[in-house]
Amino acid sequence: MIEAGEEAVRRGAEILSAGGLVAFPTETVYGLGADATDDAAVGRIFGVKGRPTADPLIVHLPSIREAARWGELGVGRGDGLRLAREFWPGPLTLVVPRRPGLSDLVGKGLATVGLRVPAHPVALELLRATDGPVAAPSANRFGRVSPTTAGHVVDELGDRIDLVIDGGSCPLGVESTVVILGEDPPQLLRPGGLVVEDLRSVVPDLVVPDGEAGPPEAPAVSPGTMLAHYAPSVPLTLVDARRTVTVELLAAVRAEGLEVVELRLPDDPVEAAGILYSALRGLDSGGGELALATALDGTGLGRAVNDRLFRAAHGHVVSECDADSVGRILARVRSR
Ligand code: TXA
Ligand code: MG
Numbered sequence: 001m002i003e004a005g006e007e008a009v010r011r012g013a014e015i016l017s018a019g020g021l022v023a024f025p026t027e028t029v030y031g032l033g034a035d036a037t038d039d040a041a042v043g044r045i046f047g048v049k050g051r052p053t054a055d056p057l058i059v060h061l062p063s064i065r066e067a068a069r070w071g072e073l074g075v076g077r078g079d080g081l082r083l084a085r086e087f088w089p090g091p092l093t094l095v096v097p098r099r100p101g102l103s104d105l106v107g108k109g110l111a112t113v114g115l116r117v118p119a120h121p122v123a124l125e126l127l128r129a130t131d132g133p134v135a136a137p138s139a140n141r142f143g144r145v146s147p148t149t150a151g152h153v154v155d156e157l158g159d160r161i162d163l164v165i166d167g168g169s170c171p172l173g174v175e176s177t178v179v180i181l182g183e184d185p186p187q188l189l190r191p192g193g194l195v196v197e198d199l200r201s202v203v204p205d206l207v208v209p210d211g212e213a214g215p216p217e218a219p220a221v222s223p224g225t226m227l228a229h230y231a232p233s234v235p236l237t238l239v240d241a242r243r244t245v246t247v248e249l250l251a252a253v254r255a256e257g258l259e260v261v262e263l264r265l266p267d268d269p270v271e272a273a274g275i276l277y278s279a280l281r282g283l284d285s286g287g288g289e290l291a292l293a294t295a296l297d298g299t300g301l302g303r304a305v306n307d308r309l310f311r312a313a314h315g316h317v318v319s320e321c322d323a324d325s326v327g328r329i330l331a332r333v334r335s336r
Pocket of ligand 2: 137138146
């Protein structure tokens with residue numbers, strides 16, 4: 001069921017053309033692919049993931065030319081084409097008006113489609129070998145941490161999919177950056193592997209909404225950006241302060257008799273992104289009752305890492321070590 005190499009790619013393309021589901025590596029995370037023009041195949045993605053059909057899928061293509069068949073990259077001021085030329089193949093998803101031919105289930109009720117040309121060689125080979133667009137969300141069950149190894153995919157989805165193509169660990173470790181284009185200046189919908197600083201070199205007036213996500217029940221422009229995504233089963237609190245504060249909080253919570261673990265990430269945001277999802281998965285098997293993580297400096301890839309930590313923590317953030325913060329951390333565990 002897990003296979004690697006050229007033969008696996010060839011078989012993957014066959015399975016996709018026959019309406020099956022194939023998990024494959026990208027430079028960000030593993031995707032769960034299906035023929036984006038096939039209603040039944042796309043429907044199976046939602047079933048296997050347990051994902052609400054209101055949450056649209058990204059369509060993957062091997063080139064700008066192929067992408068332009070399915071969406072209007074040149075919409076509005078033409079930023080989409082400029083971004084595609086600069087950053088594809090790469091960790092960038094462009095949301096543009098859709099063209100006919102895709103399954104409606106790719107973005108139920110939406111006039112737009114998210115398009116991406118990934119940079120991973122195995123993903124590109126698979127897309128070239130497949131005759132058509134490939135819809136692929138991250139290959140995890142809905143609301144859970146995205147997989148960055150073939151083993152994670154099997155842990156998440158087991159034998160409910162037809163093939164997992166093993167391409168090793170995903171180099172970036174966080175999902176693509178999602179940008180929506182239209183008549184107005186482009187807007188960031190999800191921070192990700194392509195950093196805002198780089199996007200701004202092409203689109204200086206990119207609209208970047210404030211860091212904090214809305215409450216879980218708020219209707220989201222980009223449904224997959226809802227809160228409580230990426231959640232480990234151990235309740236996590238994000239400490240938005242220097243790590244010394246986290247160390248003090250760990251001691252204070254331990255003094256209350258609780259087994260608290262630290263989700264410790266490297267200070268370097270590139271390294272932190274690379275291990276983030278493995279570290280979040282590790283929490284589930286680590287045996288603690290609760291966990292604390294320190295937010296990174298929010299520049300570069302730190303923006304995406306902080307976004308995922310914030311969601312993994314269900315928006316639960318403290319910024320100092322005082323009685324109130326400790327009380328809030330404890331209340332969270334005791335209410336479970
Ligand atoms: O790196 C990635 O983007 C990975 C790999 C496999 O390519 N895919 C991924 O897919 O993360 P998924 O489904 O887990 O996240 C897709 C995000 C969601 O937040 C979804 O709401 C948003 O993209 N999205 C897709 N199409 C959209 C559209 N037409 N309008 C607004 N948001 C859209
Ligand atoms: Mg996902």
